[in-house]
Amino acid sequence: MTSEAGIEQVLKAASMRVTQPRVAVLAAVAAHPHADTETIISAVHGDHPHVSHQAVYDSLKLFTKLGVIRQIQPQGHIARYETRVGDNHHHVVCRQCGNLADVDCAVGEAPCLHASDHFGFIIDEAEVIYWGICPQCQVVNA
Numbered sequence: 001m002t003s004e005a006g007i008e009q010v011l012k013a014a015s016m017r018v019t020q021p022r023v024a025v026l027a028a029v030a031a032h033p034h035a036d037t038e039t040i041i042s043a044v045h046g047d048h049p050h051v052s053h054q055a056v057y058d059s060l061k062l063f064t065k066l067g068v069i070r071q072i073q074p075q076g077h078i079a080r081y082e083t084r085v086g087d088n089h090h091h092v093v094c095r096q097c098g099n100l101a102d103v104d105c106a107v108g109e110a111p112c113l114h115a116s117d118h119f120g121f122i123i124d125e126a127e128v129i130y131w132g133i134c135p136q137c138q139v140v141n142a
Contacts, residue, residue: 004023004027007023007026007030008023010068011023011068014063014067015066016066016068020048021048021051021052021056022059024044025040025051025055025060025063026083028043028044029060029063029081029082030083033082033083033084034072034080034082034091034100034101035081036080036081037056037057037060037078037079037081040056040060041056044056060081063081064081067085067086068085069082069083069085070082070085074100074129080100082102088105088125088126089102089104090102090103090126090127090128090129090130091128092129092132093129093131093132094132094133095133096133096141097136097137099137101134103128
């Protein structure tokens with residue numbers, strides 16, 4: 001989805017109008033996995049300085065609502081965004097620097113983990129966050 005044509009296809013498939021701000025925001029999210037809003041705004045402004053902060057916020061909200069991107073917000077951290085959606089993967093977060101990485105599903109397909117009691121819910125997704133110390137922080141602390 002890194003090409004402009006690919007991004008436009010994703011927007012059209014989600015029944016969205018293709019606009020330059022939306023293309024710029026989705027391109028920034030694709031180019032910067034797990035980026036926060038400020039990083040995405042900076043990336044968008046690098047190529048499209050006329051795109052407003054509000055247009056970025058609105059696009060991120062709409063993309064998240066429509067499932068085009070995923071918002072991740074580990075406890076104690078600001079929201080981050082990624083284009084990897086629909087596969088029920090998980091994340092690992094460094095307790096020291098906040099570095100975040102994807103972890104593939106533990107077993108099988110979504111929800112890939114099974115609750116001991118589902119209380120009548122139909123469970124379609126499991127969200128797991130693994131916490132630890134990343135390799136860079138391990139070296140600094142050694």
